[in-house]
Amino acid sequence: MKITGIETFVVSNGFTPPRPWHFCAIRTDAGLTGYSEFGSDGITRGLVGLVQDLGQRLIGKDPTAVEKHYVDLYRAVRQAPYGATQQAIAGLELALWDLAGKALGVPVYKLMGGPHRERQWVYWSHLATYRANNWKLFGVKPLRSLQDLADAAREAPARGYTAFKTNIIWPGDPARAISQGRLGPHDQVATRDIVKQAVTQIGAMREAVGPDVGICLDINVNFKPNEAIRVGRALEPYDLFWLEIDNQDPHALAQLKSSVRAPICSGEQLQTVRQYRPYFELHAMDVVKVDVQWQGFSAAKKVADLAETYELNIAPHNYNG
Template identity: 40%
Template structure:
């Protein structure tokens, strides 16, 4: 059996493009699907996959480890970033093939499941509905604090036990203009705005529902520390803040009782190691569409060795959800998995076997490989839209 063809598909994912990889083999009908979605650069990622295809056509698709490290060596001058994303899309497709050949779910190949369902949190809770995509996605907009309160009731009705939100503009909040585009500080107006959003959710959801706030790279060390301290009364599930300086993040963590999560923009063990060695965070959040299945499992194990929880970044396509689920099912330090409830209405139409969510939990698929194929005729119905800053 040999790899005969590698194809990429850029598909409309509602508020972001989805980038898929299909690996075909010499065995008739045997293919694997992977995901390497990048919200900002789908074109360059897809082009890199196609460049790597030149090196792997003719190879054994069961040799995913050898292929990963060959591509890693080939990419040594541009490790991480777009190279890792392209490698990861190929890697997950090869694991999908391996599972189909061996008639086993990927989680079985990783050592067997430790759980048969995965706790989910509702990601971008409020911020998706506060954005420009509500009409396209068929959602009721969030414009006011009362809208947040109504959304919180929906969260409870649908059985979710945790959410993640963002700073977003609110018409009835005088400080509610969203995230400042400044130098990374956290002025009092931003702190008040964050407290109104988190305070509204906490009051409406009660004390036992987890609440996370994702601020990405918006704040430098001092600003992130001020924000973390301001939010201490609300008992966050975590504050998600990013920096490439592990020592800076450790300083933030030392300054507050708020739980700190990071890692979606880190690649491989080399990037994560200094953060883990410094115990700079309570929870790591690798993106498995950008790190692949084998590396994702290594990162979970490395985090476990440092007594750190594992909660993968998972706001891309439904295929990334399956990739993440197959890894999360097998590791002892799994905490919770991200999930976009407010997603493209055609998400399930793309899948031969849509996944099942019950009471805020993802039911682990039992089918061989990742658990579902993609339907190419359905992919064709959803060409990429125009997304700000995405090419």
């Protein structure tokens, strides 16, 4: 079986602002096709171009030699590693794993050593956040008031979730949220208005769901560490399950971790053990975010194995849900 072609597909999901989904298909002369989802929004043309360019290196190759192809692709981009480049490699590698599983007639998890568990604890991610701009798309009521936020929180336990994650949201017409690291006028400063709204919102959600439902707050890359400390300390009465933040400086993240009571979750923007290791060595996070789609199965598994040696749990991440 040999690889004969690489195709990419960009699909609109109807979100406002636009947030396209990217898919890759690797075709073979045996009639089998491996599929994957890759990348994130904002750099669609660049990502698709990278997948197409790197994918040409796979033409004529055996798709089941997944690890070899991953290493070869990584070596090909040593001068521009990580970021979109790694996301493109991941898109190809994930499609190769899909092909390998189909060729052998087994699910990919069996190629990775088999399952560790039959059931997986999950939380509701970005609860209420996407309703700020896309409530019509989801067929739910808009977030016009604090009561609407509280009602949204109640939906989590009602649907069987024991934890949920949200962002700082201002209800209104229209509602708005600080989410996904998007640019804003606050310039990574936790203004009085932001801290006040975080306290008001999380307080209302905690009152709505009671003490036994975990509440995670994701502040992405929206605050400098000293500003994130202000947010974290202000929310201490509400017993966050974790405070999630991304930061490119492991020392800065370690400072935050030592300054707030809530466990710190981080790492979704990191790729491969080379980027995670400095954070692990400083014990800069309590929960490790690992995005398989952004770095690939092989790299993600190595990160998870390394996290185990530092007594850290991981929380899988998928940017596209």
